[in-house]
Amino acid sequence: MTSITQKAVIALVLLASFGLVFSGLRMASAGFASYQAEAFLQDWAGKDAEPSAEAWQVAQGAAQRAVSLYPVANGEYFDRLGRVYSWQQFNQPYGSPVALASRLAALDAYRASVEARPVWPNTWVRLANTKLQLALFDDEFKQALERASALGPSRIDVQREVAMVVFAAWPQLSKQERANFLEAARRSVAYGPREANQMQAMAAQHGLTDVLCDSLHINVKTTRKLCQ
Numbered sequence: 001m002t003s004i005t006q007k008a009v010i011a012l013v014l015l016a017s018f019g020l021v022f023s024g025l026r027m028a029s030a031g032f033a034s035y036q037a038e039a040f041l042q043d044w045a046g047k048d049a050e051p052s053a054e055a056w057q058v059a060q061g062a063a064q065r066a067v068s069l070y071p072v073a074n075g076e077y078f079d080r081l082g083r084v085y086s087w088q089q090f091n092q093p094y095g096s097p098v099a100l101a102s103r104l105a106a107l108d109a110y111r112a113s114v115e116a117r118p119v120w121p122n123t124w125v126r127l128a129n130t131k132l133q134l135a136l137f138d139d140e141f142k143q144a145l146e147r148a149s150a151l152g153p154s155r156i157d158v159q160r161e162v163a164m165v166v167f168a169a170w171p172q173l174s175k176q177e178r179a180n181f182l183e184a185a186r187r188s189v190a191y192g193p194r195e196a197n198q199m200q201a202m203a204a205q206h207g208l209t210d211v212l213c214d215s216l217h218i219n220v221k222t223t224r225k226l227c228q
Contacts, residue, residue, distance in 0.1 A: 034066035034077050041083055050090045059084050067109075075117025082109030082126060094168075095135035106130050114147075121152030125161045132165050137172035149184050156191050159184040163199060167206040182215045189216060189224055196224040 040059035044051050051059065063081040070077055085106035089099030110127040117123065125148035131141040145162055152158035162184035170178065185203070189196040189212075203212040213227035221227045 030066045030069035030074070030077065033062045033069065034080055037063035037066060037080050037084060041080070041087070044087050044090075051087055056084070056088055060088075073112060073116040075113045075115075075120060075123065078109050078113035078116060079120070079123045079126070082106045082113060082123070082130070085109060086126070086130060092133075094133050099133070103130055103134050107134065118147075119151055121148045121150075121155055121158045124148035124151065125158050125165070128165050129161060132169055137169055141169075142173075142177060145181055149181065153187065156188060156195060159187045159191075160195065160198070163188055164202055167202055167208055170206060170208060170211075178211075182211075185212055186215060186220075189220060189226065193224060196226055200226050 037059050040051065040055060040062075044055075060081075063077070063084045066077040067074065067081055083106075085102045088102035089096065092099035107127065107130045110123055110130060113123045114120070114127060124144045128141055128144035128148060131137070131144065145165060148158055149162050162181065166173070166178070166181040166184065173181065185199050188199045200209065200212065203209050209227075213221065216226065
């Protein structure tokens, strides 16, 4: 090997090494920013209240940095960015024009997340919930519900949220869609007494107690002491 060839090889190795180091630093920075955003999300969830404008700005900046710094599309980071946007006007009613911008931004983040990570049911149900909040009951909304229910049959948090969205969107669903999506409510009831009582209360909130009760097997109603 000539000296020129050796120098070329060394130069290529050094360039590759610098590239790896640079990518590693970006990934580490993205991970730190994502951790920071998650800390805010956990705090807001614990308080169950909209964040202050200042706190939200910090969290949004951290979540956006995580997405921007990571070398490739990261489904988890996009999901986290969507959750930050979802919290901005958390208490606004469905279809609120005040929350339109933040909910559309959340929707875009969830879309990017499921594109990068299409088998994660939590993001699918968050996408469906966001479309509910936007009062957009289109094919994408129904597909998101279907994907969430199918991909997370044993994830009770997913099934609970699917049922919540279905009850809230009940008038917008066809007879067949209602029958299909009620499976999420039945799974929640079967999970345990606490979930069963919560599901009955959720159905009652939307005037759907009889619908839920009629969909349950008599043995389940007896075991869970529901619809008595």
